[in-house]
Amino acid sequence: MPYSSLFRSEEMSLIQLYIPQETAQPTVAELGELGLIQFRDLNPDVNAFQRAFVKEIRRFDEMERHLRFFDAQLTKSDIPVRPLTGDIRNIHARSAQEIDDLEEKIIEHERRITQMNDSYETLQKQYLKLTEMKFVLQETRVFFDEATSRQDNIRNSFDEPTAPLLEQQDLEHGSESLVLHHLNLGFVTGVISRAKMQTFERILWRALRGNLYLKYVEIDEPITDPETDEVLEKNVFIIFAHGKELINKITKISESLGATLYPVDSDPNVRDNNSTEITSQIEARNSVLQNTYNVRRTELLKIAEDLNIWMTIIKKEKAIYHTMNLFNYDSGRKCLIAEGWCPSNDFDKINQALRNATDQSGSTVPSILNELRTTKEPPTFIRVNKFTVGFQEIVDAYGVAKYREVNPGLFTIITFPFLFAVMFGDFGHGMLVTAAALYLVIREKKFEKGISDEIFATFFSGRYIILLMGLFSIYTGLIYNDCFSLPLRFFPSGFQWHGNQTDAQQIGVYPIGIDPAWHGSDNFLIFTNSYKMKMSIILGVIQMSFGIVLTVYNYTYFKKRLSIWAEFIPQMLFMQCIFGYLVFTIILKWSINWNERDNNGELVHSAPPGLLNMLIYMFLQPGVVAEEDKLYPGQGFVQGTLLFIALICVPWMLLTKPFIMRRDHKKIRSQGYHNPQMDTTRVSTDEDNEYGGAVVAEEMFEVEEFDFGEIMIHQCIHTIEFCLGCISNTASYLRLWALSLAHAQLSSVLWDMTLKPTLGMSGVLGTIAFIIAFTLWFSLTVFILLLMEGLSAFLHALRLHWVEFNNKFYEGTGRKFQPFSFKLILKDDDH
Amino acid sequence: MGGWNIIMIGFGASIFIALSYISIPKGPNQTTIRTSLILTIICCYLMWAIAYLAQLHPLITPKSVGGIHHEELKF
Numbered sequence: 001m002p003y004s005s006l007f008r009s010e011e012m013s014l015i016q017l018y019i020p021q022e023t024a025q026p027t028v029a030e031l032g033e034l035g036l037i038q039f040r041d042l043n044p045d046v047n048a049f050q051r052a053f054v055k056e057i058r059r060f061d062e063m064e065r066h067l068r069f070f071d072a073q074l075t076k077s078d079i080p081v082r083p084l085t086g087d088i089r090n091i092h093a094r095s096a097q098e099i100d101d102l103e104e105k106i107i108e109h110e111r112r113i114t115q116m117n118d119s120y121e122t123l124q125k126q127y128l129k130l131t132e133m134k135f136v137l138q139e140t141r142v143f144f145d146e147a148t149s150r151q152d153n154i155r156n157s158f159d160e161p162t163a164p165l166l167e168q169q170d171l172e173h174g175s176e177s178l179v180l181h182h183l184n185l186g187f188v189t190g191v192i193s194r195a196k197m198q199t200f201e202r203i204l205w206r207a208l209r210g211n212l213y214l215k216y217v218e219i220d221e222p223i224t225d226p227e228t229d230e231v232l233e234k235n236v237f238i239i240f241a242h243g244k245e246l247i248n249k250i251t252k253i254s255e256s257l258g259a260t261l262y263p264v265d266s267d268p269n270v271r272d273n274n275s276t277e278i279t280s281q282i283e284a285r286n287s288v289l290q291n292t293y294n295v296r297r298t299e300l301l302k303i304a305e306d307l308n309i310w311m312t313i314i315k316k317e318k319a320i321y322h323t324m325n326l327f328n329y330d331s332g333r334k335c336l337i338a339e340g341w342c343p344s345n346d347f348d349k350i351n352q353a354l355r356n357a358t359d360q361s362g363s364t365v366p367s368i369l370n371e372l373r374t375t376k377e378p379p380t381f382i383r384v385n386k387f388t389v390g391f392q393e394i395v396d397a398y399g400v401a402k403y404r405e406v407n408p409g410l411f412t413i414i415t416f417p418f419l420f421a422v423m424f425g426d427f428g429h430g431m432l433v434t435a436a437a438l439y440l441v442i443r444e445k446k447f448e449k450g451i452s453d454e455i456f457a458t459f460f461s462g463r464y465i466i467l468l469m470g471l472f473s474i475y476t477g478l479i480y481n482d483c484f485s486l487p488l489r490f491f492p493s494g495f496q497w498h499g500n501q502t503d504a505q506q507i508g509v510y511p512i513g514i515d516p517a518w519h520g521s522d523n524f525l526i527f528t529n530s531y532k533m534k535m536s537i538i539l540g541v542i543q544m545s546f547g548i549v550l551t552v553y554n555y556t557y558f559k560k561r562l563s564i565w566a567e568f569i570p571q572m573l574f575m576q577c578i579f580g581y582l583v584f585t586i587i588l589k590w591s592i593n594w595n596e597r598d599n600n601g602e603l604v605h606s607a608p609p610g611l612l613n614m615l616i617y618m619f620l621q622p623g624v625v626a627e628e629d630k631l632y633p634g635q636g637f638v639q640g641t642l643l644f645i646a647l648i649c650v651p652w653m654l655l656t657k658p659f660i661m662r663r664d665h666k667k668i669r670s671q672g673y674h675n676p677q678m679d680t681t682r683v684s685t686d687e688d689n690e691y692g693g694a695v696v697a698e699e700m701f702e703v704e705e706f707d708f709g710e711i712m713i714h715q716c717i718h719t720i721e722f723c724l725g726c727i728s729n730t731a732s733y734l735r736l737w738a739l740s741l742a743h744a745q746l747s748s749v750l751w752d753m754t755l756k757p758t759l760g761m762s763g764v765l766g767t768i769a770f771i772i773a774f775t776l777w778f779s780l781t782v783f784i785l786l787l788m789e790g791l792s793a794f795l796h797a798l799r800l801h802w803v804e805f806n807n808k809f810y811e812g813t814g815r816k817f818q819p820f821s822f823k824l825i826l827k828d829d830d831h
Numbered sequence: 832m833g834g835w836n837i838i839m840i841g842f843g844a845s846i847f848i849a850l851s852y853i854s855i856p857k858g859p860n861q862t863t864i865r866t867s868l869i870l871t872i873i874c875c876y877l878m879w880a881i882a883y884l885a886q887l888h889p890l891i892t893p894k895s896v897g898g899i900h901h902e903e904l905k906f
Contacts, residue, residue, distance in 0.1 A: 005862035414870035479882045495893055504892045513882050521893035531885040593888040
């Protein structure tokens with residue numbers, strides 16, 4: 001079996017499994033651990049409620065609900081759940097008995113927890129009432145004391161011997177509407193949340209037209225409401241009013257505003273008694289509460305130990321029954337029939353898993369695996385590892401490859417970071433990016449365990465992309481000879497200034513990258529401008545031509561011989577005749593020494609011609625090149641011929657394929673073949689099925705009717721798109737030029753504006769200025785040049801791959817392989 | 832000196848390409864490693880060659896007014 005590669009998606013087979021009913025559950029569990037089969041739904045007409053294993057799924061749903069309840073309780077009590085250790089493969093239910101036990105255990109735990117919660121809540125409510133009462137007694141004592149002392153004053157000044165009469169009066173009256181001595185006042189006491197105090201006061205004032213005397217005191221400690229767990233600040237209030245009716249009114253208003261009323265005796269002795277009683281009650285409640293709390297906590301701690309294990313088991317079981325709902329049941333032979341896609345390379349593994357399941361369950365009847373022949377389009381499965389997954393995701397975001405189509409992901413691994421680096425090229429910036437990525441890569445074991453921050457998680461998942469982007473940026477920075485916009489001098493410069501000359505003399509060629517002599521010269525930008533623009537065109541044309549070459553692999557693989565010479569060859573010729581020729585002239589112009597002089601001291605060549613004008617006049621005046629604009633002899637003829645070939649390619653692309661297809665179709669027709677019937681179905685169980693059990697039917701692929709008009713329109717669009725695309729895509733590669741110039745300029749400006757002026761300073765002031773400037777420079781380098789510029793270069797590189805490269809050969813119309821795998825199911829649920 | 836360097840280095844690069852094609856051992860990642868190496872060599876060579884070629888016969892040479900130069904990092 002050949003190794004699968006990133007070049008094409010894996011070969012897939014449609015398989016059929018016969019699983020004996022008694023071993024169905026363990027077999028599916030084993031396949032779920034393996035995670036290599038994407039099961040097809042064999043009962044698409046049956047709705048979710050009528051499927052075979054709905055009862056079991058409900059049961060697990062119920063258990064999951066209990067577990068989520070535990071989880072909520074645990075979070076509420078701040079108890080951490082013990083994380084899963086070891087392989088999740090080992091966590092599974094071994095038998096139906098185990099599941100039953102687990103269910104019993106869970107229900108028992110739930111019952112106890114709810115019971116304890118209930119009693120705890122009642123206790124807490126009582127506790128709350130008692131504490132509020134305590135506060136009311138405490139605070140109202142002040143009011144009463146005030147009131148009595150005032151009374152005493154009045155009384156003392158008035159008549160001394162009435163004292164016994166007063167006491168008698170107090171005894172006579174009830175607790176609520178007590179008459180305070182000869183002032184006939186009743187009162188209401190209670191507790192209300194502080195936020196409502198103002199409203200409360202205002203309403204009372206309005207309702208009673210000011211006939212009341214309201215006092216309130218803030219309770220110092222906040223009070224927790226046991227029902228909502230809210231911590232509230234509350235006030236104790238006391239309202240004096242005149243007459244029973246008013247007192248009733250106040251009571252009603254208070255209750256409607258959510259105040260709790262606590263009757264208080266006006267007799268200080270009774271109040272004192274109440275007070276001591278309440279304090280002792282509070283103490284008793286407190287110890288009971290503490291007890292209940294402790295018992296509940298131990299129970300929850302016990303649950304926290306196993307919760308994740310139970311959750312995993314139940315999720316797996318639920319997934320198993322969901323999968324089994326997709327199967328067909330053959331009641332005659334007591335077996336389940338499953339159909340699904342799997343990688344053809346992995347038959348052995350699947351067979352092994354089936355055998356394991358049979359052995360473990362002690363059954364004698366083995367499961368059977370059949371490969372089916374089908375015309376259906378299989379799903380696309382590309383095996384990735386932690387390094388390639390990021391690059392493949394870049395491609396998948398554009399479109400999942402058609403089955404067995406050439407996968408651009410393989411080339412993206414290098415071309416993506418490279419094009420990024422062409423725009424981002426700077427030695428120093430590349431170093432920083434590489435260092436950051438290396439940190440993520442080296443610490444990946446630690447980070448994998450869980451990242452809560454979403455932005456950081458994105459960076460982490462792209463760590464290998466960033467690493468390669470950084471490495472390539474170091475290289476392109478070396479070629480651009482930029483390190484934080486400063487030149488590096490590894491070799492002697494190829495230019496020299498003689499005396500007072502402004503223009504340097506060329507004495508050699510700088511071996512690697514741009515000569516440092518260019519940095520800081522007046523015409524630096526003029527040079528890099530031309531160099532980077534031409535470089536973008538060259539790189540773009542090469543990448544696009546490579547994309548066109550890749551179509552050949554698709555055409556040969558899918559046996560489309562016709563497309564090779566009716567599409568690939570004219571496309572390639574068109575591209576090379578115009579843009580390949582442009583690249584050729586760029587290189588030619590660079591290789592000619594325009595300053596070369598002959599023996600008489602005359603220039604050998606005329607002035608160098610502009611290439612852009614040359615390209616424009618190639619179309620405007622085909623076959624004619626003015627003598628002074630010539631790059632080489634015979635240029636007019638060559639250009640005329642190339643243009644002619646390019647023009648011929650257009651009808652070649654447009655017409656050959658449709659007309660040849662029509663001729664072939666007619667030939668077949670004339671031989672008497674017709675399209676097969678449209679609605680053929682395939683019965684995939686064997687013929688000796690006497691019990692009339694499972695009939696697995698599958699619609700055949702619809703055979704497309706030959707429609708010349710449609711093919712013609714399609715080809716027309718395709719041709720126009722390609723020809724116009726060649727021009728616009730080449731222009732699109734100029735973004736490499738623009739972005740790399742912008743990056744170099746930005747970093748140079750940043751250097752000149754921040755660090756450069758402080759380098760010349762000396763003394764303490766100079767050091768301080770340098771430190772400030774350095775901080776500014778470094779943070780701006782990181783945020784603007786690395787993050788923002790990096791993001792923009794990333795997006796442009798992305799576009800160049802999605803549009804300019806992929807549209808040459810990539811269809812991206814496939815659907816992704818989604819195997820039944822516990823690992824994926826458990827991972828999905830985590831997020 | 833001159834254009835030959837580009838051709839010589841290009842020749843060297845193709846030797847490396849051939850070597851990386853042959854030398855990668857069989858395995859599930861053979862294609863990936865091989866393609867990545869070859870593409871890396873091609874990309875780096877192109878980048879270098881274009882920069883070298885652009886300076887081979889420069890139409891303009893650096894101009895400096897009054898000999899003032901940009902500061903340079905020296906190694």
